Amino acid sequence: MNESPTGADAAVDPETAAAAQAAALVAARFRELHGADPEGVWSAPGRVNLIGEHTDYNAGLCLPIAIPQRTLVAARRRTDRRLTLASLQEPRGYDLGLDDVAAGAPQGWGAYAAGVPWALARRRHDVGGLDLVVDGRVPLGAGLSSSAALECAVAVACSDLFTLGLVEHDTGRAELASACRDAENVVAQAPTGGMDQSAALRCTPAHALLLDCRDGSTQQVPFDLPAHGLVLLVMDTRARHALVDGQYAARRQSCERAAHDLGVRSLREVPADSLDRALPRLDDDVTRRRARHVVTEIQRVRDTVTALRADDFAAVGVLFDESHASMRDDFEISCAELDLAVETARRHGALGSRMTGGGFGGSAIAVVPADRLAVVTEAVTEAFAHADFRAPQCFPVQAAGPARRDG
Structure with missing residues (x-):
């Protein structure tokens, strides 16, 4: 050794x-x-x-x-x-x-x-x-x-x-x-x-x-956010999730059903610009919302890559915000703790914020100017205390x- x-x-x-x-x-x-x-x-x-x-x-x-x-x-x-x-x-x-x-x-x-x-x-x-x-x-x-x-x-x-x-x-x-x-x-x-x-x-x-x-x-x-005066802040809400409790599997089954009903092998094959024509072909609102999240989220990945390669971090922040709204409203995998972390980070200077991971708990992330890191961290901690949630664990990370x- x-x-x-x-x-x-x-x-x-x-x-x-x-x-x-x-x-x-x-x-x-x-x-x-x-x-x-x-x-x-x-x-x-x-x-x-x-x-x-x-x-x-x-x-x-x-x-x-x-x-x-x-x-x-x-x-x-x-x-x-x-x-x-x-x-x-x-x-x-x-x-x-x-x-x-x-x-x-x-x-x-x-x-x-x-x-x-x-x-x-x-x-x-x-x-x-x-x-x-x-x-x-x-x-x-x-x-x-x-x-x-x-x-x-x-x-x-x-x-x-x-x-x-x-x-x-x-x-x-x-x-x-x-x-x-x-x-x-x-x-x-x-x-x-x-x-x-x-x-x-x-x-x-x-x-x-x-x-x-x-x-x-x-x-x-x-x-490389630090090279641009930015930090990626992880906010572990300590609202625990488990991927084996059936919620993850239910989302996966909804997506498979939507793909089957649309006659494609996967929702990847549905172009974002034809989504408005595809969704009415699905029978129920829940399946439509699940499919809408996936198709628009795939396009947001493409747009985020374009923004990162152009060093356009303001655009990245907007895409983060849109992604969180989609996961909260269409895919319904957020929770009160995640929403509070995201909203508080934005309100105190984050360029954008979203939950990350499978959902139903876990962590949110935010792109934060380095000189606002302490302010955002303190604000999120105080917001959780005021809401009587467990104290979050906030820490910056770099791509490793x-x-x-x-x-």
Whole structure:
């Protein structure tokens, strides 16, 4: 294991020093539990989706960034086909055979980790038993995709430990993202799209990832707000959400029904400029509103990319605002806490703000002038206190790098 940088080295590169320190901590816990060093430590980031919500399973476009908050996994190969899981945050551990992993088994947080070697084996990759110790530093329930961060950290560990060769090139990372999505959909029984896993594995620093969920292609879009005197503020409302409670699945089913009734494979095939002609062909108002959100949101992703490439952050702010209104009114996935965070941030100087993630809780984001960051943060905190909501956790993020080996 690499030691944490100290002295001048840490001062020169604090991010590297922090990563090494985190890796050393989870490695030490591994030694406590197993009496030996792990073979390495791997990590994967959470994500913020800038725009393009609930478009991934509609073969649409989305625009996530990786964030600095990461989940770490210390790992060691076993000589049998067993998998042990422990976590610094969760008291429940797991000890099971790889052959016992299946749809819906195991249950709980271990499903996201255990599903990865299961999914890789289904792709005919030779993956054996593992001892894993997890340190999850992506806030749970905040809509920042802590589940995908866990999956992707395990995935890059498996690739390295079993010499699968999937980390070194984007095609391999795309395959890992697909395997992690299968782990979440089948083993963890969460019907999500593939955006979260692609972000954790394929984002690059100072860029957003334009992901085409129809063909899996990507483009790197410059996203360096500090260079323009701006900050991306995450406002974790601490209104917890769960993607397995049926609401997410219901939205997905509405979209599939709308596509079927319109005679297309997915709502991606409905052009935004023909939406007014398409919607009257749907039988009920709820399905019309769900479809309208998806089609207009896909177009907002395109418009946001154009604005970012032109450094037009005022236009980005407007698109954020329009996106939130669509999610609140047409897709109905916001909540009182998210709406309050968004409205307060705008009122105190944000260029634009929107909820991010699957919805029904979690986080909102805002593009804020750097000199207004403290004002907006304080205003949101005070607004939550006045509304008698749980205190939010607000923090700025920058576009970070993908899953990697840390030690």
